Amino acid sequence: QKEVEQNSGPLSVPEGAIASLNCTYSDRVSQSFFWYRQYSGKSPELIMSIYSNGDKEDGRFTAQLNKASQYVSLLIRDSQPSDSATYLCAVIVLYGGSQGNLIFGKGTKLSVKP
Amino acid sequence: DTGVSQDPRHKITKRGQNVTFRCDPISEHNRLYWYRQTLGQGPEFLTYFQNEAQLEKSRLLSDRFSAERPKGSFSTLEIQRTEQGDSAMYLCASSADRGYEQYFGPGTRLTVT
Numbered sequence: 001q002k003e004v005e006q007n008s009g010p011l012s013v014p015e016g017a018i019a020s021l022n023c024t025y026s027d028r029v030s031q032s033f034f035w036y037r038q039y040s041g042k043s044p045e046l047i048m049s050i051y052s053n054g055d056k057e058d059g060r061f062t063a064q065l066n067k068a069s070q071y072v073s074l075l076i077r078d079s080q081p082s083d084s085a086t087y088l089c090a091v092i093v094l095y096g097g098s099q100g101n102l103i104f105g106k107g108t109k110l111s112v113k114p
Numbered sequence: 115d116t117g118v119s120q121d122p123r124h125k126i127t128k129r130g131q132n133v134t135f136r137c138d139p140i141s142e143h144n145r146l147y148w149y150r151q152t153l154g155q156g157p158e159f160l161t162y163f164q165n166e167a168q169l170e171k172s173r174l175l176s177d178r179f180s181a182e183r184p185k186g187s188f189s190t191l192e193i194q195r196t197e198q199g200d201s202a203m204y205l206c207a208s209s210a211d212r213g214y215e216q217y218f219g220p221g222t223r224l225t226v227t
Binding site: 004008032034036042043044045046049051088090092100101102103104105106107 | 149154155156157158159162170215217
């Protein structure tokens, strides 16, 4: 059974700081990883995808993947109060090499204090 | 290019009633997914379509649940004889053949009283 683990938080950081969100997964075969942001009462919004070991940067967001350690993280630089949300880590399950459904962690709640 | 749409956005029903939800994916997205999310949990997979074919179903999808995508465009999810435990946010997502990114609709929040 594939599992995705995240600290539920809440993680509280001051405005302007770097927020670091972590995720581990159980399946060594997993290849594709995603970070979603979910505001309270809203649906998940895709913010980052990463497929290869190393770092991937998009604006203030950096995703880091280490497949050997089965670890993926999300860094948010210059955190803003508008970044306050729950961040969901997800891993894709492949069916016969083709894309399939996502398995999500429970999410980490981030609070950015002004 | 519009995103994924879902209807209704909210549904309140009495236990034992049937409900049906609709999802319209992003145009040209062949893959469509249904998930369910309860408070404090991440979304849980229910079922998956590629075009009109239902390729995967989770064990969470009991016999009271049925999903269709008759023409490979919009999809419906029906819950028969609703139970209080069915209260949740029902999310639809779609993705293109090329690429693994899934994009979610706004969800349908179901409350069973």
